[in-house]
Amino acid sequence: MHVPDGFLDAPTSLATAAIAAAGVGLALRGARRELSDATAPLAGLVAVFVFATQMLNFPVGAGTSGHLLGGALAAVLVGPFTATLCLTVVLLIQGLAFADGGLTALGTNITLMGLVGVWVGYAVFRAARAVLPRRTSSVPLAAAIGAFVSVPAAALAFSVLFAIGGQAPIEFSTLAATMIGWHTLIGLGEATITFLAVASIAATRPDLVYGARDLVASTHDLEVRTGALA
Amino acid sequence: MGAGHGHFLHFHGHSALHRLPAHAKLVALLIFVTCVVVTPRTQVWAFAAYAVLLLLAMAASRVPTAYLGRRMLIEIPFVVFALLMPLIATGPRVDVGPLRLSEAGLWGAWALLAKGTLGVGASVLLGSTTEPRDLVRALDKLHMPQPLVQIASFMFRYLEVVLAELQRMKVARESRGFHARSVKQWPVLAATVGALFMRSYERGERVHLAMLSRGYAGRLPFAAELAASRVEWARALALPSAALLVALAAWVRMGA
Numbered sequence: 363m364h365v366p367d368g369f370l371d372a373p374t375s376l377a378t379a380a381i382a383a384a385g386v387g388l389a390l391r392g393a394r395r396e397l398s399d400a401t402a403p404l405a406g407l408v409a410v411f412v413f414a415t416q417m418l419n420f421p422v423g424a425g426t427s428g429h430l431l432g433g434a435l436a437a438v439l440v441g442p443f444t445a446t447l448c449l450t451v452v453l454l455i456q457g458l459a460f461a462d463g464g465l466t467a468l469g470t471n472i473t474l475m476g477l478v479g480v481w482v483g484y485a486v487f488r489a490a491r492a493v494l495p496r497r498t499s500s501v502p503l504a505a506a507i508g509a510f511v512s513v514p515a516a517a518l519a520f521s522v523l524f525a526i527g528g529q530a531p532i533e534f535s536t537l538a539a540t541m542i543g544w545h546t547l548i549g550l551g552e553a554t555i556t557f558l559a560v561a562s563i564a565a566t567r568p569d570l571v572y573g574a575r576d577l578v579a580s581t582h583d584l585e586v587r588t589g590a591l592a
Numbered sequence: 593m594g595a596g597h598g599h600f601l602h603f604h605g606h607s608a609l610h611r612l613p614a615h616a617k618l619v620a621l622l623i624f625v626t627c628v629v630v631t632p633r634t635q636v637w638a639f640a641a642y643a644v645l646l647l648l649a650m651a652a653s654r655v656p657t658a659y660l661g662r663r664m665l666i667e668i669p670f671v672v673f674a675l676l677m678p679l680i681a682t683g684p685r686v687d688v689g690p691l692r693l694s695e696a697g698l699w700g701a702w703a704l705l706a707k708g709t710l711g712v713g714a715s716v717l718l719g720s721t722t723e724p725r726d727l728v729r730a731l732d733k734l735h736m737p738q739p740l741v742q743i744a745s746f747m748f749r750y751l752e753v754v755l756a757e758l759q760r761m762k763v764a765r766e767s768r769g770f771h772a773r774s775v776k777q778w779p780v781l782a783a784t785v786g787a788l789f790m791r792s793y794e795r796g797e798r799v800h801l802a803m804l805s806r807g808y809a810g811r812l813p814f815a816a817e818l819a820a821s822r823v824e825w826a827r828a829l830a831l832p833s834a835a836l837l838v839a840l841a842a843w844v845r846m847g848a
Contacts, residue, residue: 366670368707372630390739402739402812403803406746407796410754411789413747418758420781421772430785439789451743458618458727461715462666464708465622466629529633530681530700537680554775558782559789567790 364456365471365520367464374527379469385477386450392443396572408440409448413455420555433475433516434483434509435556438501438573439563442484449476470523478519483512487573501564501574506557513549517541603720608827609653610721613820614730616828621718623832627839628710633703635842639710642835646713649831655720663716667708674704724748726818733818742812746799754792761787 370378393405412432419429436445453471456462463471487508494500521538564571569578609617624646631638650660678688681697688698722730728745732738761784770780820828 366667366704366708367625367711368629368703369670375629386737386740390737393739402742403746403800404793404796405739406743407750407754407792407799408789409743409747410750411792413751414754414758414788414792415785417755418781418785419772420778421774435785447739447743451740451747454731454740455744455747457715459719459724460666461663461712461719464629464711465625465715466711528700529703530677530694530697531683532677532681532697554778555782555785558779559785562783562786563789566786570790570793 364453364463365467365474367466369464369467369529370470370523371527371529372466374523375466375470378473378523382450382469382472382477385446386472389443389446389450393441393447396441396444405440405444405448406451408436408444409451412436412448413452416452420551430555431475431479431513431516431552433479434487434505434512434552435559437480437484438487438505438508438556438560439571441572442480445480445484446476449480474516474519474523479512479516482515483508486511491573496577498564498568498574498577501568501571501577502557502561505560505573506553509556510549510553513552514542514545517545602723603655603659605654605721607652607654607721609649609717612828613818613824614722614726615733615818616820616825617718617722618727618730618734620828620832621714623829624714624835625711627832627835628707628714631707631839631842632846633699633706635846636702638838638842639706641838642710645831645834645838646710646717650713650717653717653721655717660713660716660720663720664709664712667712670708671705674701674708677701677704729818738811745812746796750792750795750799753795754788757791758784758788 415430415432415435417429433445433449436448439445440448450472453463453468453476457465457468457471485508487504490504490507491500494504518538518541521534521541524532524537525534560571564574568574624642628639628642631642650657677700678693678697679691681694681700683694683696685692686695686698687693725748728741728748731744732741765780765784770777772781
C-alpha cells in the first residue's frame with residue numbers, strides 16, 4: 363500500500379506532508395522517553411526488523427501470499443513514538459532507494475502507515491489491555507486486536523484522502539466499502555501473525571515487549587557510568 | 593562492507609551522474625517529481641517531454657536499461673489499480689471496444705500511469721547512481737533531524753546483516769524439511785519474526801554499547817562532509833530546470 367507520485371493531487375499531498383511532519387516532530391520528542399538516551403542504534407535495528415519482516419511472505423493458499431505491514435506490531439514491541447520514527451525511516455528509504463512509494467507522496471505514506479497504522483493499532487492495543495485480565499498472556503491477544511483494527515483504519519484514511527484529492531471520481535461509499543472489506547481480510551492475517559509473533563517474544567523475552575513492561579518485574583537498567591577511569 | 597563489495601541497490605559506475613554530490617541529486621529529484629506531479633494531466637505532450645528528459649539522464653548514467661527496468665517493476669501493484677480506475681469511476685462513459693469506460697476514470701488512469709512511472713523512474717535512477725551511505729549524508733546535509741538521519745544510517749548499515757540473518761533462518765527451516773504451503777505453517781513463520789526481533793534488538797543493544805565505549809556522544813562522525821561546487825549544482829539542476837520550463841509551458845497552454 364505504498365502510494366506513488368501523482369496518485370493524489372498536489373494540495374492533498376502537501377496537506378498530508380504537513381500532517382506527517384507534525385506527527386514525526388511529536389514522535390521525535392516522545393521517542394526519547396521510550397528508549398533510553400541514545401535511540402539511534404536500537405531504533406535503526408528495529409527499522410531494519412520492520413523492513414525485513416515486510417519481506418517475509420506468508421502463504422495464504424492458492425499460490426498467493428501476503429506480508430506483514432508491521433505498524434501495530436512495532437508499536438507494541440518498542441512503543442508508538444519509536445514505531446512512528448522507524449516506519450518513517452523505512453518509508454523514506456523505500457521511497458529513495460527502492461522507488462517504492464513516491465517522493466511527493468512520502469507525507470501521505472507516512473500519515474497512513476506511520477501515524478494512522480501505528481497509533482490506531484496502539485490505541486486499540488491499550489484499550490484491549492485495559493479490558494483484558496492483567497496477565498502476560500493478554501498481551502499478544504491485545505496486540506492482535508490492535509493489528510486487526512489498524513489495517514482497515516489505514517484503508518479508511520486512504521479512501522478519505524482519495525475522495526478529497528484522488529485522480530478520478532470514484533463514489534466514496536463504493537471505494538471505502540471495497541477498501542475496508544478487502545483490508546479487513548488482510549487485517550485478519552495481520553492480527554494472526556502479530557499474535558503469534560508477540561506470543562513468541564513474550565514467552566522468551568517479555569522485558570523486550572514495550573506493551574508488557576508494566577507486567578514484568580523491574581529489570582535492572584543498563585547504567586552507563588562516565589568518568590570511572592578518571 | 594568490505595572493499596569491492598557493492599550494495600545491492602546501487603549500480604556501481606563512474607558516470608557524470610554517479611559523481612554528482614548526493615544532496616544536489618536529491619534536490620534535483622525532488623524538483624523534477626514535483627514538476628511532474630503539478631502538471632495538468634490533459635497536457636499530454638508535457639509528459640512526453642518529461643520522459644525524454646528522464647531517458648536522457650538515464651542514458652547519461654550508463655546504467656543498463658535492463659537493470660533500471662527490473663527495478664521499476666516495483667510499480668506493478670499501482671498499475672493494476674490504474675487499470676481498474678476506468679471501470680469503477682463515475683461520470684460520463686465512452687465506448688472503448690466492448691467496454692463502456694468512465695471518461696474521468698480513463699484520465700485518472702493515464703495521470704496515474706504517467707506521473708507514477710516518471711516518479712518511479714526518477715527515483716530508481718537516483719537509487720542506482722547514489723551509494724546508500726551518500727544518501728544518508730545527503731539527508732544530513734539537507735538538515736533532516738539528527739535522530740532520523742541516524743536511524744536511516746543504521747538501517748542501511750545493518751540491512752544486509754539482518755537480511756542475511758533472515759536468510760540463515762530460512763536455510764535452517766528448510767534443512768529441517770519445512771516448506772511454507774498454507775496458513776498451517778504460519779506459527780513457524782511468526783516464530784521467525786519473533787526471533788528476528790529479539791536478535792535485531794539485542795544486536796542494537798550491543799552496537800550501542802560498543803559505540804558508547806568508543807566515545808559516541810549523540811552524533812555520527814562522517815568521513816567527509818558532502819560539498820557541491822557551483823558547476824556541480826548547475827549540472828544537477830539542469831534536468832529539473834528543463835522540467836520546470838515544461839511545467840510552466842504546460843500551465844500557460846492550459847490557461848490559454
